[in-house]
Amino acid sequence: MKNKASTLPDGLQNVYDPATFRQLGHQMVDRLADHLEKMQSTAPGKVLDYKSPEEALRFWQQHLTGDHTTEATIADIFGDSIKVHHPAYIGHQVSVPAPIASIAGMLSDLLNNGTGVYEMGMASNALEKIITSLVNDAIGFPDTSGGFMTSGGTLANLTALLAARKAMLPQDIWDAGHDQPLAILVSEASHYCIDRAARIMGLGTKGIIKVPVDEQFKIRTDLLPACLEKAKSEGLTVFAIVGCACSTATGSYDALDKIADFSKANNLWFHVDGAHGGGVVFSKKYQHLARGIARADSIVIDFHKMLLTPALSTALLFKNELDSYKTFSQQAAYLWNAEQAQEWYHSGKRTFECTKLMMSVKVYAILKAYGKTIFGENYDHLYDLARSFAKMIVAHPDFKLLITPESNIINFRYEPDTQRDLNLLNEEIQKRLVAAGNFYIVSVVIAGKRYLRCSVMNPFTNENVFSDLLTEIKKTGAEII
Numbered sequence: 001m002k003n004k005a006s007t008l009p010d011g012l013q014n015v016y017d018p019a020t021f022r023q024l025g026h027q028m029v030d031r032l033a034d035h036l037e038k039m040q041s042t043a044p045g046k047v048l049d050y051k052s053p054e055e056a057l058r059f060w061q062q063h064l065t066g067d068h069t070t071e072a073t074i075a076d077i078f079g080d081s082i083k084v085h086h087p088a089y090i091g092h093q094v095s096v097p098a099p100i101a102s103i104a105g106m107l108s109d110l111l112n113n114g115t116g117v118y119e120m121g122m123a124s125n126a127l128e129k130i131i132t133s134l135v136n137d138a139i140g141f142p143d144t145s146g147g148f149m150t151s152g153g154t155l156a157n158l159t160a161l162l163a164a165r166k167a168m169l170p171q172d173i174w175d176a177g178h179d180q181p182l183a184i185l186v187s188e189a190s191h192y193c194i195d196r197a198a199r200i201m202g203l204g205t206k207g208i209i210k211v212p213v214d215e216q217f218k219i220r221t222d223l224l225p226a227c228l229e230k231a232k233s234e235g236l237t238v239f240a241i242v243g244c245a246c247s248t249a250t251g252s253y254d255a256l257d258k259i260a261d262f263s264k265a266n267n268l269w270f271h272v273d274g275a276h277g278g279g280v281v282f283s284k285k286y287q288h289l290a291r292g293i294a295r296a297d298s299i300v301i302d303f304h305k306m307l308l309t310p311a312l313s314t315a316l317l318f319k320n321e322l323d324s325y326k327t328f329s330q331q332a333a334y335l336w337n338a339e340q341a342q343e344w345y346h347s348g349k350r351t352f353e354c355t356k357l358m359m360s361v362k363v364y365a366i367l368k369a370y371g372k373t374i375f376g377e378n379y380d381h382l383y384d385l386a387r388s389f390a391k392m393i394v395a396h397p398d399f400k401l402l403i404t405p406e407s408n409i410i411n412f413r414y415e416p417d418t419q420r421d422l423n424l425l426n427e428e429i430q431k432r433l434v435a436a437g438n439f440y441i442v443s444v445v446i447a448g449k450r451y452l453r454c455s456v457m458n459p460f461t462n463e464n465v466f467s468d469l470l471t472e473i474k475k476t477g478a479e480i481i
């Protein structure tokens with residue numbers, strides 16, 4: 001086994017042995033293909049085999065010291081992992097990866113190009129530029145636009161808000177810091193990462209102005225002038241407003257056009273958190289939901305939600321690419337020579353990450369194999385499915401739909417004729433469903449009420465699954481009552 005010319009110790013020689021890799025790789029692809037076949041069959045088994053956290057920890061602690069082959073270990077990881085390709089996976093908002101993107105993931109994991117500097121990712125840096133340009137075209141951004149990819153919507157939203165602060169304040173905040181209290185305006189229904197980003201930036205509770213939402217859970221644009229005036233009268237400098245496309249809990253799209261009018265009139269940076277639903281720009285049928293998105297200064301779109309890509313893979317897009325270069329201006333002579341130059345190919349100049357995943361490679365694999373229309377097709381299909389499910393809920397007297405879904409997120413309650421506390425009942429139903437493992441759905445509290453919450457992420461979910469889910473909820477509810 002040892003290469004004659006090799007001076008490696010045996011342990012390391014084994015680590016890098018190509019023959020072992022070939023054998024394990026073939027086995028892995030077979031296993032994953034079998035898994036996909038099973039998930040698409042009429043007997044896909046459970047979505048998850050639930051263990052309590054303590055049970056799982058105990059199992060894996062014992063595993064560490066046990067005698068397992070690589071194959072057996074992989075089988076155990078399978079056993080303790082939720083199956084997002086299962087048609088009854090209707091829970092949190094992660095993508096159901098296109099297998100070709102997972103193949104690209106294997107490639108990029110072995111090549112492991114750090115991507116932050118050009119030579120450490122010639123392909124991945126060039127592909128980032130191509131992919132972000134393609135998304136910008138779909139958005140309708142002008143030729144001045146640009147962007148890059150980064151590790152998730154949370155980090156991308158923080159990066160965007162840092163860019164906004166740098167662009168909107170008169171002083172060079174990077175060097176001079178700031179004395180004045182700063183603030184952003186955002187819907188009270190925005191994802192918690194916006195709140196977190198603002199607090200990381202030192203804005204504090206006062207600096208996150210949460211604008212109330214209407215009955216469709218969209219930001220009340222009629223309240224924006226009053227919110228801004230109040231902030232000013234309290235001595236706050238508001239530099240940005242964030243629109244949701246769409247919100248996380250209910251999947252509601254804010255009226256981006258109206259927010260754009262307001263931000264223009266008041267010289268604010270307009271950021272759109274489109275981590276979940278921004279990719280709707282690829283859908284002819286539903287792109288109207290994000291009308292006005294092209295008027296934003298910056299936009300976040302996760303590929304690892306409805307754009308078929310494994311996590312993490314996010315685009316941060318700027319209407320004026322120049323703004324993206326100003327966020328961080330840092331001396332790092334060992335990485336790049338000209339700190340100030342706008343070199344798109346050194347992607348680390350604009351990102352938090354120094355070493356970064358070759359995330360563009362996975363998106364490109366999808367694009368190259370199926371073309372960009374596949375993204376719109378997925379959005380159309382998932383949004384259509386959500387509408388069908390909502391109709392089924394409305395038709396059922398024991399179920400109450402929160403709102404007609406705009407996106408793929410549906411909130412509803414089981415409300416049978418009972419004296420039981422419906423919040424506790426729905427909470428318990430969700431827990432029992434997860435423990436039983438036939439469906440994966442989540443729950444959420446909205447306006448003080450506990451709802452069952454589904455995100456239709458999986459194109460293989462269908463009306464039969466929805467019907468079976470409603471039956472299982474009723475059955476579980478009856479057992480509890």
Ligand SMILES: Cc1ncc(COP(=O)(O)O)c(C=O)c1O
Pocket residue numbers: 093151152153154155191193246247248273274275276302314
């Ligand atoms: C609207 C919205 N913004 C941001 C995020 C966070 O994105 P990520 O999980 O990629 O960090 C989410 C996640 O669900 C989201 O729905």
